[in-house]
Amino acid sequence: MKNHPPLDIFQVIGDPSRRQILLLLSKDSLTINSLAENFDMSRPAVSKHIKILCSSGFISIQDIGRERYCILKQDGFKEMQSWLNYFDKFWEKKLKKLETLLNNKSNNPSK
Secondary structure, eight states: OOOOOOOOHHHHHHSHHHHHHHHHHHHOOEEHHHHHTTSSSOHHHHHHHHHHHHHTTSEEEEEETTEEEEEEOSHHHHHHHHHHHHHHHHHHHHHHHHHHHHHHHHHOTTO
């Protein structure tokens, strides 16, 4: 089996099936079999998506009795949020500069 480099968070959530898994888990924790019932793909294919989500910190798997439950986890979301926050601050700065420029221009119409 090939060893692939880890996916970054946007590659992880870039797949529509993985996004759907996250949405399903936002309502309730589910077993791998329960998740698989929501997709038109094999259980091993769903398991592969779950493994990717788990290794990237978006979900964890808990053994409860004989079942394995998938549960949302914050780590992957935190990483994604910090990346987005960087650009939120970038755009806030740009808009603040534009606001200052426009205010200066309206206060000094001769310029």
